[in-house]
Amino acid sequence: MVNLNRYIAQAGYILAICHQASGAPAALRTVWEVVTVTSCPNNACATTAPCTSTSSPVTKTLTTTECSTSEPPTTTFESTSSSSTSTPASSVYTAPPSSNPYRDRNFNTIHHIYNLTIFPNQVPIITFGASAVPDGLFADHASGRISPVGNFTDFEDSIEYFFALPPLPISNKNSAAFTRFELVQFSSECPEVAASTVYLYAEVVNASSPDNGKLVSILKQTGFWRFNERGEVVNYDLALIEVDHFIEELTSTDYNDPAAQRELIVTTCNAQAIRCNGKNAQYDSIDHCIESLSAKPFGSYTDVWSDSVVCRSIHIVLTLTRPDAHCPHVGPSGGMKCVDYDYKTRQFDDERLWGRTDLFRCIA
Template sequence: MVNLSRCIAQVGCILAICHQASAAPAPRRTVWEVVTVTSCPNNACATTAPCTSTLSPVTKTLTTTECSTSEPVTTTFESTSSSLTSTSTSSRYTAPPSGNPYRDRNFNTIHHIYNLTIFPNQVPIIAFGASAVPDGLFADHASGRISPVGNFTDFEDSIEYFFALPPLPISNKNSAAFTRFELAQFSSECPEIASSTVYLYAEVVNATSPDNGKLVSILKQTGFWRFNERGEVVNYDLALIEVDHFIEELTSTDYNDPAAQQELIHTTCNAQALRCNGKNAQYDSIEHCIESLSAKPFGSYTNVWSDSVVCRSIHIVLTITRPDAHCPHVGPSGGMKCVDYDYKTRQFDDEHLWGRTDLFRCIA
């Protein structure tokens, strides 16, 4: 595989990748020719085998770029086949107690959402956005909080967090991606509310490596969900646990090292030059970007929602799906996302986010 050590832009939950959808001609190397997606119609996931859906042949490709100060090397994901079954699904599917329809429904919805964060199941969503998200998972106006990343206030924001940010094998030094998950804890004592704890296992995905399949790290996410009468997620309040330690293990990088910080700045600035141009341009040049970000706090993965380099390295990833929305977040002002919010606003402003403070209680 191409040397991946340069492309270390990290992302909240967590994808470190520089994207290029259309750029000047550059050497290309197809590393994933067929994309398949596990899909469970009507949330009816089987306990013994993954449900599957088909993707019609398409012509659109997802192209990613290893970013450095030298000539970029691009990688193209092509979705070109149909009627194929993904082998990526949770390795431990623990069914909820039988005889409770809403509990089964809520469990299956959450299970289906996390299954679409597993590589390569998320690739069609990265490439095609909302049109590739199965019906019945998120309501049109879904909104929520993901600590320490930020608030997500609509359907597009929500699907970008869940499906565009999980790591791809080309995105980090270890060629790691989420290959399986475990819905370790689950409770739903009323139709509209559920709580869960999920373990996401990042393993090496590189058929040419002797480490292929080796466990790199595990990310833990816990929190609450709220559903509408159709079983779609309307709201969520979730937290990533010790995400900074997960990032260190995923990338084998110490971001307390000034050299690693500078490398991330250069990677982010090269990526924004490719993705944020024309009306979305944020800096006069790559050098202007580097100068601007070098003057800002580097930040931390325990507090992503800040005027920092770390925050911008996350939002540059999301420019592949919606550059109009996310390029301003990478810019000098932070675009109202990569700005400093105080602790109370980040964690307790439920009234502003949802209009109430008791959203995740079961009403007797």
């Protein structure tokens, strides 16, 4: 049976961009720009080969009222029609030596995962959730650790980290997003385990800007993966290297500045007021949220897994995909995610997370 949601996500989507109008009074006036981006069916656009889609795109409109004076200028993305041939955002594919079929298989899986972090490849997953994730990438019970962000204990958690957290052009002052990556290191000496290092390049994505395509920053991620017999990722233990410097360059913001910290608190509280309401409400008002977060440690992007403002600023992004799961993490208690864990629990409790300590070793 055809998975309709997955087909819709692969056939096409509409990205609606909300931004502050030029010359708008205060923060009240907003403008909508709708841009259609079409990809090929059957996930063909996850490869680097050009593909042609003859299917009529099925679209979904994302709507939001989350505009503020801190929104960046309008970003316009090049549209493609469903009948044209186009090359999607991707990176140069260099296949590893093919003497071991499982090595190629594991390389291809990791390459495919990172390709879906590249803008706009991740937008269908943000829009449609788990149904837009291609089969064969993550096992249903996938779990792992991403330092310094935290543990991810199931399929939904895992795909949200990989595909919902990468920056979008409308989410930062530089209009930057990941536009390419390099899988610079890779090794897989047994079918179950691989190690990799990837560089993710954040560049300006704004066709109307003279800086369009300019490199803003680079994020490095390195670590280990474990696969099942079908080649799906079952477990991962990965680390983001010097992510605080990446965030500062991405946002052109010094988060040691009290004014910048205050701005992030206000932005987080305004967003939660829109996304976390009804049964998901966490605060009585925006002022209550600001008061609560102002009393907490601001935190650091090198220590996200903590009872801090920084942790809540990460989880407010994830409320776009699953508000019922992530709104409690933005709330006063931290919802068992934005809470303080000691160093040994965060980094060394492999038994609790995976049930064993030798998960990423090739054992005959």
